[in-house]
Amino acid sequence: MKVTTAAMVAAAVLTSPCAAWAAGDEVVIGDIDDMSGVYADVMGAGGVEAIKMAIADFGGTVLNKKIVTLVADHQNKPDIGASKFREWADQNGLNLLLGGSNTGVNIAMAKVAAAKKVPYFAIGPGGASLTNEDCTAYSVHYVYDTTALANGTATAIVNAGGKSWFYLTADYAFGTQLQTAASKVVESHGGKNLGAVRVPLGASDFSSFLLQAQASGAQVLGLANAGTDFSNSLKAANEFGITAKMKPAALLAFLSDVHSIGLQAAQGLYLTTAWYWDLNPETRAFAKRYFAKMNREPTMDQAGAYSATMTYLKAVKAVGSTDPEKVMAELKRTKINDMFAKGGYIRADGAMIHDMYVMQVKTPQESKYPWDYYKLVKTMSGEEAFGPITGLCPLAPK
């Protein structure tokens, strides 16, 4: 029995994560993200690298305390994300959490942020409910949301003639919120929504859903999904000849998706982004340093992770403490001016208002060098992109 006991103890010790016991002399930044699933390329390991770059650029310490990073994979499961957040808040002295992709997980984590009073920057998720029904005093929705995506991409496509829409929707919070936002934009611009089909997250075969979309006779195939779901559904739509009659609408597409689909298949797609590596000298400078480490150009989420980390650390330095209330107050007072956003600010409901860009994917002929994928169609001001305060968040009445 001694061997068994020893084995059980060993198993327990080996399976528990290496907890860095943060005493008061460390500032702990956590990143909970999809590291291995459909959204792994959107932020993932690159996001971790971006956070570390920000910490290094800031100097590695703040208020004479060492800055430490914790990373976890939520595997697209809300309970895993929330319990990890709780564990870090209780046992590791977590000061800041960065939330990676998956709206469902982030909604669960937002609740933990409110309960544990930990500043929480949602970088990866799209669901606009994070600054509406699911808002908290400690949440900041930093990079993009479903409202901005719809206002950018759906508007561009309806104005280009795509009047009737059918949606292929990822069957969870993000997909449904994106579909709702796009539907509103389509209707307000004189278009019609003919229907939608819900697809499980991470589905591997889209063929029968796409046939249903084709049967609707709509002009536009609204892809209310992201990551590998998006790239696979677009590839299947091409394979089944659906894109010959229906124009695909990439309601959320990242640079990593365009890279994996290739310009031949992705050319002409409209998409809305918060940031692009080739926008200006500052973005290019950051991208160059990131590329040296990751051998890929950064997506908007990865750039956002860098900027969010910097913004938080600057706020901590400014107020001289990591006290959550003081830091949140400072964050909502200051303007954000860095390579990610110019004149950006955090609204009462937690939304970080900054310019958004409507882009169109270049044709293979138009692309002159590796990762030269987008051409700018329109710059939307933050107010235009994210829309007015809806009043659904108690912290920001109309």
Added chain:
Amino acid sequence: MSEIFGIPVAVILGQLTLGLVNGSFYALLSLGLAVIFGLMGVVNFAHGAFYTLGAFAALLGLQWFGLNYWLALLIAPLLVGLLGVVVERLLLRRLNGLDPLYGLLLTFGLALIVEGSLHQVFGSTGHSYPVPQSLAGALNLGFMILPLYRAWVILASVVVCFTTWFVIERTRLGTTLRAATANAALLQAFGVNVPVLKALSYGGGVALAALAGVLASPIVLVNSHMGTSLVIVVFAVVVIGGMGSIFGAIVSGLALGLIEGFTKVIYPEASNIVVFVIMAVVLILRPAGLFGRE
């Protein structure tokens, strides 16, 4: 455009065609299960795991050895079949004469180990496997565009299923196999090496699963959980067809694929459960299955 019950014919035909593709996979997998159960009395819960292994063998064969699709079609089932023989000799043989429940638990545990290991090593994202050049392109069937590869899947499955059925029902080897099921001791008394026969039939059954895996690789993303959801439906198919009936497995697999496709047109929400509803009805009315022999 003509309509049936208010639904355009083209839409129905489109979903039925896709249903036939799914049905081909159901048929191949339930064939393997029926072979194993019929000849060995083992409820092989690891069948989905072997399907996944077949797909991974094709994927890794391409990535590590540059093995093209056609070679993978031959080599992956062979390798997985060999693995099956090893599993049978080392593990399943020890359960001879015990309650069938033990076989079920063992194979279930095996499935968990295989899938967990694959998940650990390869992550949960699907890996894409390219469609072979010779099968790229599409057929215009009028009511839909069908990628050539999916037409190939239907053809390949039908050929393999028919060949297997023929071997088992119409050849001497098949007769020997069926005799082993009926009365192994007596057959052994006649000098037939029954243990080897059993090992080979298990290997053969899982090789069929692996073949289905290779066929599936260009269609679905190769990931550690691709077998799990599929194998549950396949078990329902085998129950409907009759647990020991080869013919029943093939026909039920194809028919249920078609029914699932049809349901997707009429009432998509039910398409996931229609197979189980039918299974429940069949079990109530004809417990031995539609083609079962009890």
